[in-house]
Amino acid sequence: MTRLFLYVEGQTEESFVREVLAPHLYYYGYTEVVPRPTGGIRPWPSAKRDIVRFLKQDAGRVVSTMVDFYGLPQSGSGSWPGMKNANTAHYPEKARTVEKELLADVCLDMGENFNPRRFIPYVMMHEFEAMLFSDCAAFSRGIGRPTLANQFQTIRNAFASPEEIDDSPLSAPSKRVEKLVPGYTKPILGTLAAFEVGLEAIRRECPHFGCWLNRLEAVPTASSGQSATDFQ
Known part of the structure; x- marks a missing residue:
């Protein structure tokens, strides 16, 4: 069984996940899709604590994010990983730069036995x-x-x-x-x-979103046959 927890920015993203994304993902084998609205972007240390806690609470849980690139803190103690490098990257690489750094930071906290497929960060370039x-x-x-x-x-x-x-x-x-x-x-x-x-039009016209959706769809199939311990 695969359970998905989405760390989302606000009510709009929460509603989108509950009403549009979740029914689609249930078809692919998820047994639970739960959005957690944060009421706006929080400093990364606070956000990371939540993400790591959610991952450690349930070995069968996958965690993702749905946050706006231009809303992420870029400096100071609350800055999100990758933002400094992303600002000098070419447009298609900006969000991916941050996502790679988020994954690396969470993996570091989770330890060497952590399966990185359990954390799938998604950074939207702009608003929903x-x-x-x-x-x-x-x-x-x-x-x-x-x-x-x-x-x-x-x-x-x-x-x-x-x-x-x-x-x-x-x-x-x-x-x-x-x-x-x-x-x-x-x-x-x-x-x-x-x-x-509809999701298919969004997937077709928004390649970064489409890549994220493809990865989410593939998780239950990739993890089938694994025990909760294997999925850690």
Whole structure:
């Protein structure tokens, strides 16, 4: 049995995991998918303590993260591993640089017998709303504003991928949506839109998300036949 614990940034990500991601992963063999919202990004030492504790509590548990790259602390005692190097990396490598450092740091705390497949960090480059631009017509239908499809598509067309929308606090994905949809509420409308857009469209248009989803899907199959002790 494989149980997944997701360390997520806020209510929007929590709702997405519960309503959209979890049912999909149950099909692949997970017996439990539980998001833990943190109420915002916490300093890495605090976040790591939780992650390590969750891993040690249950040898059959896999832990992942769903956090926003540009929200991660970059300096001081609370900085997240890899952020300094990521800032000088080419765009496609920024999130992967942080993910590799997070994995290395957790593995160090867990000890040499730890199976690194049990921790699958995922760092989104931007806000959750960026992924909704994977299918702009579906996005607009999901929030009950189908006439906005072309305007959403214009935003999408300015970037190579929805994952690249974008790194300014004033023009972040949710800010762009709020300008077109006054009163936009992230947890409710964001989840409705994600239902309509669908995981396959997000996987197709957002390669970094797609890579993460592929890895999550593969875990139950890879661990089948192993005991809890083997999975440590």
